[in-house]
Amino acid sequence: MWVTNAGHKPIAAWLLICCVAVFAMVVVGGVTRLTQSGLSMVDWQPIMGVVPPLTDDEWRQAFEDYQQFPEYQKINRYMTLAEFKPIFWLEYSHRILGRTIGLIFLLPLLFFWYTRRIPRRLAPKLVGVFCLGGLQGLLGWYMVQSGLVDEPHVSPYRLTSHLALAVLIYGYMLWLVLDLYARDQRMRPWSVDPPWRLSLFVTMFVGLMIISGGFVAGTKAGFAFNTFPTMNGDWVPQGIWAMQPGWRNLFENLATVQFMHRLIALGLSILVLLLWLSVLLANVSPRVRLAAHGLLAMMVVQLVLGITTLLNVVPVTLAAMHQGGALLVLTMALWVTHGVLREKRTYSL
Numbered sequence: 001m002w003v004t005n006a007g008h009k010p011i012a013a014w015l016l017i018c019c020v021a022v023f024a025m026v027v028v029g030g031v032t033r034l035t036q037s038g039l040s041m042v043d044w045q046p047i048m049g050v051v052p053p054l055t056d057d058e059w060r061q062a063f064e065d066y067q068q069f070p071e072y073q074k075i076n077r078y079m080t081l082a083e084f085k086p087i088f089w090l091e092y093s094h095r096i097l098g099r100t101i102g103l104i105f106l107l108p109l110l111f112f113w114y115t116r117r118i119p120r121r122l123a124p125k126l127v128g129v130f131c132l133g134g135l136q137g138l139l140g141w142y143m144v145q146s147g148l149v150d151e152p153h154v155s156p157y158r159l160t161s162h163l164a165l166a167v168l169i170y171g172y173m174l175w176l177v178l179d180l181y182a183r184d185q186r187m188r189p190w191s192v193d194p195p196w197r198l199s200l201f202v203t204m205f206v207g208l209m210i211i212s213g214g215f216v217a218g219t220k221a222g223f224a225f226n227t228f229p230t231m232n233g234d235w236v237p238q239g240i241w242a243m244q245p246g247w248r249n250l251f252e253n254l255a256t257v258q259f260m261h262r263l264i265a266l267g268l269s270i271l272v273l274l275l276w277l278s279v280l281l282a283n284v285s286p287r288v289r290l291a292a293h294g295l296l297a298m299m300v301v302q303l304v305l306g307i308t309t310l311l312n313v314v315p316v317t318l319a320a321m322h323q324g325g326a327l328l329v330l331t332m333a334l335w336v337t338h339g340v341l342r343e344k345r346t347y348s349l
Contacts, residue, residue: 008119008180008181008183009180010112010117011112011117011118011122011180012177012180012181014108014112015173015176015177015180016177017104018101018104018105018173019170019173019174019177021097021100021101021104022101022166022169022170022173023170023324023327024097025094025097025098025101025166026163026166026167026170026323026324026327027320027323027324028090028093028094028097029094029162029163029166030217030319030320030323030324031090031316031320032090032091032094033159033217034314034316034319034320035086035087035090035316036071036075036087037086037087037088037090037091037094038091038094038144038147038154039066039069039071039091039144039147039148039152039154040066040071040084040087040088040090040091041062041088041091041092041095041144042065042066042068042069042148043065044141044144046099046137049095050096050099052088052089052092053088059081059085060081062084062088063081063084066084066088069148069152070147070148070149070150070151070152071147071152073152074152075152098136098137098140101133102133102134102137105129105130105133106130109126109130122176122180125172125176126176128172129169129172129173129176132165132168132169132172133169135165136162136165136166136169139158139161139162139165140162142158143155143158143159143161143162146158154218155218156214156215156217156218156219156251156252157218157251159214159217159218160211160214160215160217160218163210163211163213163214163217164207164210164211164214167207167210167327167330170327170330171207171330171334174331174334175334175338178334178335178338179338182338182342194279194282194284194288194340194343194344195275195278195279195282195340196337196340196341196344198271198274198275198278199275199333199336199337199340199341200337200341201271202268202271202272202275202295202333202336202337203330203333203334203336203337205264205267205268205271206268206326206329206330206333207330208264209261209264209265209268209326209329210326210327210330212257212260212261212264213261213322213323213326215251215257215261216257216258216261217323219251219252219254219257220254221254221255221257221258221261222258222309222310222313222314222319223313223314224254224255224258225237225254225255225258225310226310226311226312226313227311228307228310228311231255231258231259231262236259237255237256237258237259238255239253239255240253240255240256240259241253241256265303265306268299269299269303272295272296272299272333273296275292275295275336276292276293276295276296279292279336279340280292284339284340284343285339285343287339288336288339288340288343291332291335291336291339292336294332294335295329295332295333295335295336298325298328298329298331298332299329299332301325301328302322302325302326302328302329305318305321305322305325306322309321309322
């Protein structure tokens with residue numbers, strides 16, 4: 001039976017809301033990238049940048065600023081002001097959502113701190129989350145800057161780092177939520193050795209899959225080899241080690257990047273299936289079984305989304321759903337891992 005301390009409920013609910021907001025941020029960021037909107041705002045004003053262009057003169061100035069940079073000069077040379085506005089609004093929405101998340105996190109944090117509702121062990125973790133959020137803002141601008149110099153594309157390394165940090169923040173906050181809701185859980189010992197090692201490995205593999213997907217997005221590898229299960233007729237595409245030094249192929253070669261993403265997805269699918277079977281065979285709680293069912297189901301959905309996105313040459317809607325699906329797979333994996341680790345500790349007590 002689960003019993004949650006009433007004092008922890010508001011904090012858990014607040015962090016859960018923050019998780020939802022970060023989830024939305026990742027999806028909106030994906031849409032921004034897919035629509036090539038990320039370089040439409042060519043300066044970074046953390047405070048004054050809250051106010052968008054409001055008059056015709058302000059819009060013309062924003063468009064003239066954009067015209068000074070490579071994306072307009074090399075790709076959007078014939079773009080009009082009317083065509084500029086939609087991509088500006090997308091990037092503006094992305095940045096405003098980031099600022100909103102900062103307020104959603106900071107203001108309740110100050111309130112809970114002032115009213116002394118934050119447990120002593122939780123305080124440094126929450127401060128750490130806030131610092132990671134600030135770092136994420138800096139990393140986002142560092143990423144955008146890479147597309148404002150010579151080439152009108154952001155660095156895949158910086159883009160993937162930006163995505164990975166967002167996922168880290170999301171996963172860490174979700175783990176804290178699971179901890180808070182289970183803080184005063186009273187339960188009988190379930191399994192002498194639940195599959196906690198396998199669940200940890202699966203969770204790490206999900207992270208690897210998301211990072212791999214970041215490089216697929218950063219290099220636009222999804223727009224190449226739009227066939228399945230082969231890659232334009234080849235099981236192993238030609239030229240996957242064409243770049244020198246060899247390590248660059250893993251991160252910059254379109255064929256290699258997509259091929260590795262497919263292999264990681266296949267490996268993760270097998271691991272998720274093994275974890276699901278291990279949970280069914282172990283004497284674990286109904287909650288862990290439910291989480292394992294959810295993980296398997298979400299993995300199937302994610303595979304279908306990935307293949308459909310690829311075959312349709314990366315339409316924005318499907319690609320955004322695929323990116324959100326990756327976070328849902330991570331959510332299920334963390335739920336399973338948290339459950340089996342807790343039951344392992346409970347048994348040992």
